[in-house]
Amino acid sequence: MEKMPWIVSSQDVDALALQSYSRKEKSLGVLVSNFVRIYNRDDVDLFGIDEAAAKLGVERRRIYDVVNILESIEVVSRKGKNLYSWNGFLHIPRSLHHLKEEGLREGFGTSSICINSQKVSLDDESEESFSLTPDDQDNSSLSKLDHKKESSLWLLSQNFVKMFLCSHDDLITLDSAAKALLSDSQDPMHMRTKVRRLYDIANVLSSMELIEKTHIPGTRKPAYKWLGSKSLTEKGSSLFNSTTESKKRVFGTEITNFSTKRNKTDCSSNYVQNGYNKHVEEEKKPAAKSYVFGPFSPTGASKKNNNNAGTNNSGRLQDLEALSSTYKPQYCNQDVTGLLGHYTEAWNKWFAELDRK
DNA sequence: GACTCCCGCCACCGG
């Protein structure tokens, strides 16, 4: 409705620059990057939906998306109503391992699910921590709840990951995945919906650098490649390229988006609101205003419009940003280092543990 | 024109 940037008076040229609507800037991938950058710190443990929505400047609904996907690889875990714990990357290795075992057990390892095929049984998972009712083994009714669960982002994401972990093909296209994960029903409508969801998932996984978008060798057909955890470490170096500037990304506009509430009615920008406990004092560090994609540059990280550097709003998360580092020219790299270190450490620890058994 | 996938309506659930 009200997103028509071009109806601005001539002297808003400046403002125009920073409000040129770009869908990408609101992508889940970007959101996840910001999510990580804000929450992936030692002093963060629990967080709530509202708080996250406020900090990230998006509506709650989007947080649910992100959180559900992240939960599938245990980056976060749900603790209760409106309460999640941030696990960071620590549990990813373990999580992936579980998913792999589970996937193999469930037959995800079967031949090429890649280019096209309609295998993969999948009827349900068996997530460990929350033992669900033991009674519902194979009632094929698949009623309501089951269906709802089957098509949850959480499960879909896990299954998607399983496909990568268990199959020998390293390229998976979204529609082959959709087909496989749909297990039957060729209903084109269901396919479309499934694919949409896979896009969502793929975006966050890409953002987490667990997968990467490429395309099938011969064709132009897009496909995803599993990078997994190792990739993080080995490509660490590539992340150190010092073109810090190009990695910067200004979100001024969208980060402060608008209404945190679901009602579009009030697009009043004063959503200062509750959830955001702690210091909300306004910015003190103008430079930290822009979001920097550290290791998590979303698929289309290189943005051209970084001209709209500072300007109003977006004061909220900046203080967090601020303390994220003491603002050195290359604090970006530090982030990476820390992150990778963290990650590798977890990975190794996990392996050691595994060995011991 | 096909591919992406954001947006937000609204069903559902747990309290």
Place this chain on the structure above:
DNA sequence: CCGGTGGCGGGAGTC
């Protein structure tokens, strides 16, 4: 009955 969740698919951006 209400607020938190989150499936779902229309349709707008992108390529």
